[in-house]
Amino acid sequence: MTLKGKTLFITGASRGIGLAIAKRAAQDGANIVVAAKTAETNPKLPGTIYSAAEEIEAAGGKALAVQTDIRDEASVDAAVAKAVEAFGGLDILVNNASAISLTPTPDTPMKRFDLMFGVNVRGTYLCTQKCLPHLTAAAKAGRNPHVLNMSPPLSMKPHWFKSHVAYTMAKYGMSECTLGHAAEFKALGIAVNSLWPRTAIATAALQMIPGADLNRCRKPEILSDAAYLVLTSDAKGTTGNFFIDDELLAKHGITDLDRYAVVPGTTDLIPDFFVD
Known part of the structure; x- marks a missing residue:
């Protein structure tokens, strides 16, 4: 099975x-809908x-660039409509966009808390909800629809919470979408899974974290190859x-x-978070 002719809606792409x-x-x-916020070049964060x-x-592939704020319902509605207009439907949703702040409770401003929950939890839920009718149509047409959330396995071990409660809750919110939506959409023939790295991944976002050593990381391609599988x-x-990622490979x-x-x-x- 390949992705030839399939249409993927990827947040944060x-x-x-x-x-x-x-x-x-x-x-x-494949056809790719690039649903992300960055439309103008930022010297601190390359890529638009x-x-x-x-x-x-x-x-x-074929690409459609759509400036999208996944926290905003009207913005997601418009992005999905443009995607369907351009490519005739949607087969795959990848909820990749995420916000991070590895801060303890006293050092997590509510604005940052709201950003993480807005992007990670609301954004994942909202994009899934808006893509669902088109993924359902793809299932009926035998096009093997998937939702893939870039989020970790769920764990109730306190050590994954104690240093950054807000971030952990926000990432686990994405994973709870996987847990619930997989069961909810099973009868529709829509797969919902999560994917997470064993080690830290060298990205522009990681570069912004003080003390992160990119030379001790893996490249994003390990996740793209795993996601493809x-x-x-x-x-x-x-x-x-x-x-x-490494177990799947x-x-x-x-x-x-x-x-x-x-x-x-x-x-x-460097080991990533949430993997014991």
Whole structure:
């Protein structure tokens, strides 16, 4: 199974992991809707919806750049409508956009709290809700629809909460969407899964975290290759999972992961959060 001719709506696809997933799908000849906020170049955060669209088309896909605030219902409505108008429907939703603040309670302004919940939880729920009619139509047409949330396995262990309660709750909110929507949409034939990295991933967002050593990270391509395996699987038989990138790749015979390291040969990679 390939993604040729499939239409993917990817949030936060102007850079990083979202763009990597888009470019991997583009290699099959997929249609990509770049739903992100950045329309003008920012020297601190490279990549716009337009530069991403150019990269996607260079990789072999078709791209539609749509400036979207996934916290805003009207903005998402408009983006989905433009996507359907351009490509005739939607087959896959990747809820990748996320906001992060690794701060304890006294150091988390409510504005930052609201941003994380607005993007991570509300944005994921809202995009899923608005794409649902089109994913349902894709299921009826036998087009193997998927929702993939870039969020971690759920855990009630206090150590994942104590240092950054707000961020953990916001990311787990995305994962709770996976848990609930997988069950809710199963009868419709729509798969809903989560994917999360074993190690830290070198992205522009990570560069903004003080002390982060990108040389001890893996590249976004490990997640794009893992996402591809999820999105090309049978939607009726692969749903409700919380995949970890290296475990999923290993199940498909990919065990040499050195090519994904920012610095090949690195053995002391930084572990990501939420994976025991």
